[in-house]
Structure formats: C-alpha cells, structure tokens
Amino acid sequence: MQTITNGLQTVLDAITGAAAEYPMLGIWYTTVIRFVLPVLALLILLTVIRSLLTVPHIPETWxxxxxxxxxxxxxxxxxxxxxxxxxxxxxxxxxxxxxxxxxxxxxxxxxxxxxxxxxxxxxxxxxxxxxxxxxxxxxxxxxxxxxxxxxxxLTVSEKRSQRQLRAEETRPVSPWGLLVLLTMFQVFTAIQLIVSMGEKATVNIPLVFLGLTATMWIYCLTFRAMRRVGFEMELIAFFLCTLGLSVTASTNPDDLLKIFLTMLGGLFGFMILCFILRNLENAQKIRWVMAAGAIGMLAITLVAGTGAYGAKLWLKLGPISIQPSEIAKICYIFAGAATLDRLFKKRNLTLFIVLTGMCGGCLALMNDFGTALIFFVTFLVIAFMRSGDWATLALICSGCGIGGMMLLKLKAHVAARFAVWGHAWEHASDSGFQQVRTMSASASGGLIGVGAGNGWLKGIFAADTDLVYGMLCEEFGFIIAFLAILCIITLAVFSVRACRAGRSSFYTIAACAASSMMVVQTCLNVFGAVDLLPLTGVTFPFVSNGGSAMLSAWGLLAFLKATDTRQNASFAVKLPSRKQIKQEDEIDNYTDYTEDYNDYMEDDYEED
Known part of the structure; x- marks a missing residue:
C-alpha cells in the first residue's frame, strides 16, 4: 500500500509542479477537458440507457x-x-x-x-x-x-430451447468498451481536480479514483467469470459515484477517503442483499426482522440521536456518525414487499400500515420531514400494488394532507421553508440564500461547466448534499447534470418494464418501491435546490456527500437488480448449475435418440 501511495504522490507532485511552472498548461487542460467529459458521459450513458430500455424482457415459461x-x-x-x-x-x-x-x-x-x-x-x-x-x-x-x-x-427440450432463445434475444450490451470510457472519465476528472486545487491537492484524490477504477474492473471481471453478462445498472452507479467523489473532493477533501470506503461498503452490502434476494423463501423469512430493524433504528435515533435545528438525524458511534433513517429505507421496502399468497391476507396489509405509521411517527418526531415524505410516497406505491384500491389510497392521502397542514401550523421552520418556496429571489439574503446561489451557479456552468474543482458554490453550506445538483451544473455543466438525473429515471423505467416479466410479486413490489423512492428523492433534491419545490434536505442517490446515503443507494439498487430476469444478466437471479445443464442435455439427447430409433423401427416395419 505504501508503494502505491508513494507512486501516486510522485504523479501528484509531477502534475502540480507542471501546472505551477506552466500555468497556461493547466488552463488549456481545463478548457479541453470541459468538452471531453460531456462527450465521454454521453457515449457511456446513452449506450447503457439504450441497452436497459430497448432489450426485450421475454417472459419465462415455468x-x-x-x-x-x-x-x-x-x-x-x-x-x-x-x-x-x-x-x-x-x-x-x-x-x-x-x-x-x-x-x-x-x-x-x-x-x-x-x-x-x-x-x-x-x-x-x-x-x-x-x-x-x-x-x-x-x-x-x-x-x-x-x-x-x-x-x-416443461420438458427438458423446452427448457433448453427457452434458455437459448432468451440468451440470444435479451443479451445486454458488452461492458468492456464502456469500462474503458468510464476509466478515461475518472482519470481525466482526477487530473482536473489536481490541476484546480494546485498545492492543496492531496494524494487521496488519485488514490481514491484509482481505487474506484480498480473496484469496478474487479467487480465486472469477477461476475463475468460467473457467467453474468448484465452490468448496466452497476455502470450507472459507478458513474454517479465518480461524480459524487469529485463533488466531495471539491468541497470537503478530508471526507474523500471516508466516502470511498462507504462506497465499498455499499457495494459489498449490495452484493450481500442480492444473494439474499436470490432465495425467495429466505427473503420472506427475514421480512419482519427488517421491519423490527426499521422501527428500532428510528426509535433509537429519536431517543439518543444528535442533530441541528431541532432535527435528530444522526447516531454517534465513537468517531463514526450514521444516519439510521437512510438504512431504514431498505428495511422498510423489505418488510413491505410480499408474495402473492400473502397479498390476499388482510392481516399482512394491516401490519404494514401499522409499520408505516410507526416509522412516519418517528420521523415526524425527529423533524426529518423530507425522509418522512419519501416514506409516504413509497407507502402509497406498495399499498396500491398490494391492494389496487384507489379509494383507500385517496382516503389516506386526504388524511395525510390534513395532517401536513396541521404540521405547518406547529413547526415554524417547516412553515418557513414553504413560505419561501417559489419566492427565493425575494429572500436572496435570508431564507432563500441557498436556492438563489444554487440557481446562479447552475446558470454560470452552462452546458459544459467550469471544470471540476473550479466552482464557487462549494463555499455555500450543504453544497455537496442538499445543493449538489447546483454543483454538478456549475462544475460539470448541464449536460452531465441532466444525464445524472436521466440515470435515476432510467433505472426506474427499467424496473417497471422488467416487472412485467418478473418472477414474483415480492420482487415486483420491492423494485417499484425502491425505484419510486430513488425518483422521489432525486426530484426533491433537484427541484428543492432550484426553488421548484421546498428545500427538504434529502440527498441525490450516489452523488451527495454522505456515508449513510451511499449505503442506502446501493441497497436500493439491489432490489432493482433482482428484477433483471434477462438470461444470465443478474447475479441476483439464480442460474441452473453447469451440472444441471449437462444432465438436462444428456436427457434431451437420450430422448432425441429414442425418438429417432422409434421412427426408424416404424419405417422399417412399414417396409417389411
């Protein structure tokens, strides 16, 4: 490790030394790279998005x-x-x-x-x-x-024919060329950050970006060796993580290594959760454990949590600070999903409503109303998919609407956010300060941005969390910022399309809930930053600075991965073993031989 660090320090010194000795070199690099990065992003993401949205989801016959x-x-x-x-x-x-x-x-x-x-x-x-x-x-x-x-x-022959047809018709795009392009994007971004920061740049920048590049290559090579061919979702996540690391390096360089480690933890959790979801029976067994976990984490935070402005959002575990409400999102979706045989039992839906009420109550008492809104929308999605009853949902929405109006009367700081909503420019020096600066920075970035690390919005409070969309627009430009939003939308659309060929309602409900949660969270973050919605303080998945948010984003992605039933695409879907396929082939060959022999004997008998 020390050898790698020393080598990267040498590279860092060479870049900063060249930029200091030849200032125009850094200026020219930034000028060129501002155009190169959007082109690379378009090549990567449009290919990935096209694959996710155009590859057919052929139903499996069982x-x-x-x-x-x-x-x-x-x-x-x-x-x-x-x-x-x-x-x-x-x-x-x-x-x-x-x-x-x-x-x-x-x-x-x-x-x-x-x-x-x-x-x-x-x-x-x-x-x-x-x-x-x-x-x-x-x-x-x-x-x-x-x-x-x-x-x-199904006969053995039908199983084999179905596998062959699905493998030919549903094959995803190859990841290798995209990995090369994404590696180039990461290298160019890291160099740009070093150039912009100059002598303030630390070895953590090349170290973390090298670690991210190595991680995604090792991940893809490992699972390709396990006969998996679909990596579009992970490539989207790695791209967004690249943007997130850049934002963190620009605003809080000291947090860079921590965010990278939590990204690794999120990726590990993503793999563990996918392997759990492979076995539907085991996934069903731990639903209520997850429900208890969601309530327990929120209740502990309510009692022992710390925060600011009256909100208790974090738990301190020694030097580590976590936000349990982010992890509770995964537990909540796990508890809300259900197989078809359980959907017709009213007791299960009643218990889920009770779970929602308890989670919502804890979040309200914690003053975490942004997360409470995300939970509520997710509840509506799950409740509708479990019951299909519009009347009940309308009644629930009406009751919550009345509760929300009462909340505005009781919570002055929440009412203040709604008061400034749509009038940020009238309060540019007080309650609309953040939104006005975000909109100004977004406009100054134009289509291609001013270059990673060169923005001024990073000096504003919460620039790398609540206002991260503004940082993307300013430093990377509107093209890349819009592509980041399009990534989240694509994941949601893919999950809805994949659910039509889904194996179980458990996966369908979980994926739709997770994608809804990600979309709502992104909308609240983006539209809140530019004053189209009240500023709620929620994060942009994979991009905002925050370890708990990073873990949550990877966990939600696991539910989407479990719906990818394209042949050999997802490791969250169990494949028949090589031994099983060999046995089926032997049985099929024996059946073909027997049929040919019987046909021959019948023909011979007719000739006699």
Whole structure:
C-alpha cells in the first residue's frame, strides 16, 4: 500500500509542479477537458440507457395449464392468478369460474402450490376439494369451478430451447468498451481536480479514483467469470459515484477517503442483499426482522440521536456518525414487499400500515420531514400494488394532507421553508440564500461547466448534499447534470418494464418501491435546490456527500437488480448449475435418440 501511495504522490507532485511552472498548461487542460467529459458521459450513458430500455424482457415459461380444448396456457411467473377477470395471468372465460378464482405458486425448489381464493365454484385436485392450499404434481387434474385442466411441466427440450432463445434475444450490451470510457472519465476528472486545487491537492484524490477504477474492473471481471453478462445498472452507479467523489473532493477533501470506503461498503452490502434476494423463501423469512430493524433504528435515533435545528438525524458511534433513517429505507421496502399468497391476507396489509405509521411517527418526531415524505410516497406505491384500491389510497392521502397542514401550523421552520418556496429571489439574503446561489451557479456552468474543482458554490453550506445538483451544473455543466438525473429515471423505467416479466410479486413490489423512492428523492433534491419545490434536505442517490446515503443507494439498487430476469444478466437471479445443464442435455439427447430409433423401427416395419 505504501508503494502505491508513494507512486501516486510522485504523479501528484509531477502534475502540480507542471501546472505551477506552466500555468497556461493547466488552463488549456481545463478548457479541453470541459468538452471531453460531456462527450465521454454521453457515449457511456446513452449506450447503457439504450441497452436497459430497448432489450426485450421475454417472459419465462415455468409450466403449463392444459385446457379442455387442448390449448396449453403458459405460467410465466412464479405466482399466477387464475380467473375470469382480464387482469389475471391465466384467463378462463367460463361462467362457473370466479373473477379471481385461484393462484398457482412456485417456490425456489421448483415445487408448486395451488391456492383457492374463496372462489364460488370451488377448486379440486384429482377430485379432492382444495381447502386453502394443495401441492401440485406433474399431470394433476385441476378443476376450477367444474372446468377440468391438467397441470403440465416443461420438458427438458423446452427448457433448453427457452434458455437459448432468451440468451440470444435479451443479451445486454458488452461492458468492456464502456469500462474503458468510464476509466478515461475518472482519470481525466482526477487530473482536473489536481490541476484546480494546485498545492492543496492531496494524494487521496488519485488514490481514491484509482481505487474506484480498480473496484469496478474487479467487480465486472469477477461476475463475468460467473457467467453474468448484465452490468448496466452497476455502470450507472459507478458513474454517479465518480461524480459524487469529485463533488466531495471539491468541497470537503478530508471526507474523500471516508466516502470511498462507504462506497465499498455499499457495494459489498449490495452484493450481500442480492444473494439474499436470490432465495425467495429466505427473503420472506427475514421480512419482519427488517421491519423490527426499521422501527428500532428510528426509535433509537429519536431517543439518543444528535442533530441541528431541532432535527435528530444522526447516531454517534465513537468517531463514526450514521444516519439510521437512510438504512431504514431498505428495511422498510423489505418488510413491505410480499408474495402473492400473502397479498390476499388482510392481516399482512394491516401490519404494514401499522409499520408505516410507526416509522412516519418517528420521523415526524425527529423533524426529518423530507425522509418522512419519501416514506409516504413509497407507502402509497406498495399499498396500491398490494391492494389496487384507489379509494383507500385517496382516503389516506386526504388524511395525510390534513395532517401536513396541521404540521405547518406547529413547526415554524417547516412553515418557513414553504413560505419561501417559489419566492427565493425575494429572500436572496435570508431564507432563500441557498436556492438563489444554487440557481446562479447552475446558470454560470452552462452546458459544459467550469471544470471540476473550479466552482464557487462549494463555499455555500450543504453544497455537496442538499445543493449538489447546483454543483454538478456549475462544475460539470448541464449536460452531465441532466444525464445524472436521466440515470435515476432510467433505472426506474427499467424496473417497471422488467416487472412485467418478473418472477414474483415480492420482487415486483420491492423494485417499484425502491425505484419510486430513488425518483422521489432525486426530484426533491433537484427541484428543492432550484426553488421548484421546498428545500427538504434529502440527498441525490450516489452523488451527495454522505456515508449513510451511499449505503442506502446501493441497497436500493439491489432490489432493482433482482428484477433483471434477462438470461444470465443478474447475479441476483439464480442460474441452473453447469451440472444441471449437462444432465438436462444428456436427457434431451437420450430422448432425441429414442425418438429417432422409434421412427426408424416404424419405417422399417412399414417396409417389411
């Protein structure tokens, strides 16, 4: 490590020495690099975004239901609704069948279970009435309201053909060229920061950017060796982290190493969470542990937390300061997601509403109203996906709206933020000071920015957190700042598209909730900084300076990664082992040989 540090110090001294001896060299470098970085960002992100938004999500077929007329209806999810209604996965248009009649679910082991959803006509398996649920086996005769069907699995040949088709049609973009471009972006940014800071530049700048570059290459090479081919989400995260490290280096160079280490911790947590999500049964088991964790962290912060302006947001653990509400976001989504068989149990939804009320109450008492708003929007998304009841959601929104108006009467500092909203220029020297400076700095950056480290907004309080969008616009320009927003939107759109082919409602609900949380958080950060919304103090995912926020952003990304069912794309989706594929190929080859032999014997018999 000391050898690497000494080498980087030599490089740092060479750059700063050249810039000091030849001032025009630094000026020319900044001038050129201001145009180069937006071009690199466009090449990287437009390629990644195009791949995420254009690659088709071909549904996986897991089994079939054979109808009385001989038609085979595929079961394309692990959880399938059956009934007359058009929103069912399997539509059976028979008068004796209820609108939502039954559900057929699959677990990680490949075992299938049939659930009767209080249907009028009843459900039977091989003549036995289903009271609640029943195990399904290959060839079972299932009667829905008197309509007999047969449950059929996929053949080995069909499994192999499906894998081949999905591998050809859903292959993501290759990451290697993009990694080279992103490496160039990181190197050029690090040099620009050194040039702009001059003698104040420390060895942490090249050390951290080298560490980031090495981390993303090692990550991609490791998982490519594990037969994974989809890295678009991670490339977006690494790009945003690059911007975040640059912002931190510009405003608080002493925090640079800390933020990099928390980024590594977030990446490690992302991988752990993805591996947990691979096993749906285990993910379900820890839901209520996560719920208890969310309440516990917020309650401890409420009692023992520290902060400013009446808000208790941080816990001090020796030299380390954490913001538990950021970690609670992950726990909350984990607890809110549910598999299909649990969605029809009112007790589960009631408990989730209680969990939401307790989390919201803690956040309100902590005066963390920005995070409370994010939790509320996430609750609406999860509640709608679990119930589909617009009337209930409208009632909840009305009640919360009344509560919000009462809050403005009770909390003077919250009311002050709303009072200045839309009138920042009228209060440029007091309550609108931050927004006015952010808008001025954003405008001064133009399309290509003034260069990393050359901005003046970094001298304003919370420039690298609440006002980070202004720093992006000023130092990197509007093009890169807009691309950063587009990255978050792309992740959300991808998750919604992927959910159509999702395996389980657990993954679907979790991904939509996580993407909604990221989008709302980004909107509050960006629009609050430019006075289009009240300034709430929430962070920009992956970009804002803050260790807890970085951990939270990587954790939310894991839920999105779990919805990526493109063939071999995501390590959060378990693949069949090489041994299993080999056995299936042997069975398929033996089946082909047997069929060919039988055809030959039949032809020979006919000739005789």
């Amino acid at each position: 089994a079939y239901i054979s109808l009385p007329n001989g038609e085979r209806v595929p079961l394309t999810h692990w959880e399938n609704l059956i009934g007359r209604a058009k929103n069912n996965d399997v539509i059976l248009s028979y008068p004796s069948i209820s609108r939502t009649h039954a559900a057929i679910n699959r677990n990680d082991k490949g075992e299938w279970t049939l659930y009767d959803l209080d249907s009028t006509g009843g459900t039977t398996v091989n003549g036995y009435t289903v009271d609640g649920d029943a195990i399904l086996e290959e060839g079972d005769v299932v009667s829905f309201g008197g309509v007999e069907t047969v449950f059929l699995p």
